[in-house]
Amino acid sequence: QQQVRQSSQSLTVWEGETAILNCSYENSAFDYFPWYQQFPGEGPALLIAIRSVSDKKEDGRFTIFFNKREKNLSLHIKDSQPGDSATYFCAASMNYNQGKLIFGQGTKLSIKP
Amino acid sequence: ETAVFQTPNYHVTQVGNEVSFNCKQTLGHDTMYWYKQDSKKLLKIMFSYNNKQLIVNETVPRRFSPQSSDKAHLNLRIKSVEPEDSAVYLCASSTWDRDERLFFGHGTKLSVL
Numbered sequence: 001q002q003q004v005r006q007s008s009q010s011l012t013v014w015e016g017e018t019a020i021l022n023c024s025y026e027n028s029a030f031d032y033f034p035w036y037q038q039f040p041g042e043g044p045a046l047l048i049a050i051r052s053v054s055d056k057k058e059d060g061r062f063t064i065f066f067n068k069r070e071k072n073l074s075l076h077i078k079d080s081q082p083g084d085s086a087t088y089f090c091a092a093s094m095n096y097n098q099g100k101l102i103f104g105q106g107t108k109l110s111i112k113p
Numbered sequence: 114e115t116a117v118f119q120t121p122n123y124h125v126t127q128v129g130n131e132v133s134f135n136c137k138q139t140l141g142h143d144t145m146y147w148y149k150q151d152s153k154k155l156l157k158i159m160f161s162y163n164n165k166q167l168i169v170n171e172t173v174p175r176r177f178s179p180q181s182s183d184k185a186h187l188n189l190r191i192k193s194v195e196p197e198d199s200a201v202y203l204c205a206s207s208t209w210d211r212d213e214r215l216f217f218g219h220g221t222k223l224s225v226l
Contacts, residue, residue, distance in 0.1 A: 032213070038154075043117070043205070043218050043220055044156070044215075045216075045217065046214045100158060100161070101213065103155075103156040105154070105155055106154045106156075108154075
């Protein structure tokens with residue numbers, strides 16, 4: 001049973017376009033949703049995160065849109081660059097269960113120049 | 114800048130052997146983790162240690178055991194490896210608070226022949 005699900009295993013967009021990565025979750029008690037970025041041969045690194053009290057979080061070219069009622073969220077990457085090519089993981093956790101992040105399966109993003 | 118150090122980077126071994134992976138963090142964090150990343154990139158938590166106490170154990174096989182000498186070190190020992198243990202093992206650390214940002218090492222890739 002996959003508690004955090006990413007809708008696409010892979011995604012390809014052209015350089016300069018907006019890449020949209022989707023994620024959904026099952027447990028309505030989840031209240032913290034980070035996105036991690038992983039390059040080949042490296043460990044994942046935190047990119048941006050949102051708490052369930054917010055519906056939007058922006059950091060430069062990266063924006064999370066969060067819909068608590070629908071239990072889904074999306075990561076938008078504006079003006080995609082070839083350097084954004086990586087695997088992106090959506091994750092979730094509950095406040096009272098700190099230290100236990102549940103990861104989605106990951107979406108491999110490729111940016112075509 | 115790497116602050117979670119894992120050794121070795123790669124390890125090839127045969128079924129039934131014992132292996133041990135090392136992890137050290139220099140961030141002053143109080144919690145460390147081991148994650149397993151399989152060939153499909155799926156990330157699953159195996160263990161976490163907070164103040165030298167095991168606090169999460171995701172029903173991993175008994176042949177896996179974490180070993181900690183202090184809060185900056187968390188090693189992983191696999192007694193009698195199996196083919197399904199082939200994966201990348203990622204060590205991470207964080208502080209035990211609401212903003213549980215995980216800092217990952219580069220991983221140890223294990224191949225079991």
